[in-house]
Amino acid sequence: MACKVAVIGAGPGGYTAAIRAAQLGAEVTVIEGDTIGGTCLNWGCIPSKVMKTTAELLDKLQRSQEFGIRVNGSIAPDMEGLMARKQTVVQHQIKGLLNLFEQHKIQYIRGFGTIRAMNLCTVRLADGNTMEVPWDRLILAPGSAYAEIPSLPFDGARILSSNDVLGLRDIPRSLLIVGGGVIGCEFAFIFACLGSKVTVVEAMPRVLPLPSVDEDCSKVIQREMKKRKIELLVNRTVDSVEESEGRCLVTLGPSPFTKDPQEFDKKPMVIVADKILVSIGRKPNTSGTGIETVGVKTDEEGWMTVDREMRTNVPQIYAIGDALGPSRPMLAYVASAEGLVAAENAVGGEHEITYDAIPGVVFTIPEVANVGLTEAQARNQGYNERSATVLFRSLGKPHVIGEIAGEAKVVFDAGSGRILGIHLVGPHASDLIAEGTLA
Numbered sequence: 001m002a003c004k005v006a007v008i009g010a011g012p013g014g015y016t017a018a019i020r021a022a023q024l025g026a027e028v029t030v031i032e033g034d035t036i037g038g039t040c041l042n043w044g045c046i047p048s049k050v051m052k053t054t055a056e057l058l059d060k061l062q063r064s065q066e067f068g069i070r071v072n073g074s075i076a077p078d079m080e081g082l083m084a085r086k087q088t089v090v091q092h093q094i095k096g097l098l099n100l101f102e103q104h105k106i107q108y109i110r111g112f113g114t115i116r117a118m119n120l121c122t123v124r125l126a127d128g129n130t131m132e133v134p135w136d137r138l139i140l141a142p143g144s145a146y147a148e149i150p151s152l153p154f155d156g157a158r159i160l161s162s163n164d165v166l167g168l169r170d171i172p173r174s175l176l177i178v179g180g181g182v183i184g185c186e187f188a189f190i191f192a193c194l195g196s197k198v199t200v201v202e203a204m205p206r207v208l209p210l211p212s213v214d215e216d217c218s219k220v221i222q223r224e225m226k227k228r229k230i231e232l233l234v235n236r237t238v239d240s241v242e243e244s245e246g247r248c249l250v251t252l253g254p255s256p257f258t259k260d261p262q263e264f265d266k267k268p269m270v271i272v273a274d275k276i277l278v279s280i281g282r283k284p285n286t287s288g289t290g291i292e293t294v295g296v297k298t299d300e301e302g303w304m305t306v307d308r309e310m311r312t313n314v315p316q317i318y319a320i321g322d323a324l325g326p327s328r329p330m331l332a333y334v335a336s337a338e339g340l341v342a343a344e345n346a347v348g349g350e351h352e353i354t355y356d357a358i359p360g361v362v363f364t365i366p367e368v369a370n371v372g373l374t375e376a377q378a379r380n381q382g383y384n385e386r387s388a389t390v391l392f393r394s395l396g397k398p399h400v401i402g403e404i405a406g407e408a409k410v411v412f413d414a415g416s417g418r419i420l421g422i423h424l425v426g427p428h429a430s431d432l433i434a435e436g437t438l439a
């Protein structure tokens with residue numbers, strides 16, 4: 001008899017695992033409480049990149065004269081058109097995924113899944129009924145959700161999550177972005193290009209303060225923010241927010257997360273903004289999944305823990321994707337790679353995941369991309385590290401396409417010459433990093 005594999009969550013982790021398990025002969029059921037495609041397709045990668053595409057095109061069109069194009073009439077963003085295009089792209093992909101499920105004879109159930117006991121899930125359907133799904137192997141791919149700051153509760157109108165911002169009908173005149181991480185920085189450039197006055201507040205001393213992002217890449221992004229009149233306030237956090245005449249008055253204080261704030265950073269400050277986007281990180285989507293019923297372990301923050309075979313502490317249960325938390329890259333293609341490993345192992349394989357050469361990409365304008373170690377990481381790991389940097393402005397192509405900001409840095413081991421890491425900030429960094437990854 002075929003192995004029964006159930007998958008909770010149909011994001012890039014869950015749908016990839018489901019298709020692979022079906023290809024390997026399993027009888028697969030996928031349970032999804034929202035929409036097939038998960039965060040990536042509905043609330044993340046795809047809609048935000050549709051917005052970035054429009055923002056970049058608008059930016060280029062506004063520089064049309066530089067490229068020898070005369071535009072008769074004005075050029076302006078059209079949010080209605082942008083949102084309609086976003087919907088078309090998302091719906092197209094949803095249709096594609098549903099077709100793939102059908103082709104692979106995957107049973108797809110729309111409803112909220114809960115582990116009831118070993119080998120059994122129940123699903124609460126939209127009409128209030130429940131359904132039982134028996135399984136031999138379970139793959140948990142419930143993803144993550146946006147985190148909230150208690151002093152800035154989301155209201156969907158003025159204080160927005162990343163989900164809310166993807167459905168805006170109008171371009172805010174001014175937008176305060178709390179959190180200068182990946183999502184915050186991406187939206188900062190998008191809305192600056194669309195015409196908002198953008199301010200970014202970041203608790204750490206630099207934007208993109210991730211261990212994988214080279215400090216020089218952050219510096220270039222900060223310089224580009226300045227050129228686009230994006231105001232950046234580092235070493236700050238939000239103390240409180242009040243509403244006045246339909247606008248938000250936000251009081252900022254010194255960040256408790258910074259070691260050596262400058263005098264300027266310590267002074268309280270009030271920012272007035274029409275809307276606030278809070279993008280301070282993600283939290284695990286495990287509540288209600290019933291993992292405690294069967295004793296699936298999590299860390300103190302609730303992220304599930306797995307071994308290199310993507311197996312939780314319960315041998316028949318695997319976990320993948322964002323729900324494993326920030327100790328691994330929280331990216332769509334990482335979730336998919338983990339999904340492949342989990343699916344293969346669920347049907348009897350012995351595969352291990354490796355994270356050594358996974359590229360990271362930030363879709364700012366210009367983009368940031370990296371693979372491997374930063375200089376600091378290489379040093380900490382005991383390498384006699386060296387680096388070489390090339391500025392995009394010293395090459396021909398960036399001048400041809402009119403995008404000269406950025407640099408490429410190669411980190412290598414001085415003794416062996418082995419490449420340890422590649423860090424790009426510049427046009428098409430997200431495409432170029434693929435070669436760095438192969439290297």
Ligand code: FAD
Binds near residue numbers: 034113
């Ligand atoms: P998800 O995609 O979150 O899917 C989990 C699914 O499980 C959800 O649909 C949820 O409804 C469902 N679910 C949860 N619990 C249950 C339950 N009990 N029963 C039934 N269903 C359940 N990554 C990139 O690689 N590139 C990008 O450009 C990029 N941009 C992003 C932009 C934004 C604004 C955001 C928020 C994220 C972005 N990401 C990007 C990250 C990417 O979206 C995630 O890494 C990816 O979606 C994780 O996939 P996943 O399958 O683990 O979880």
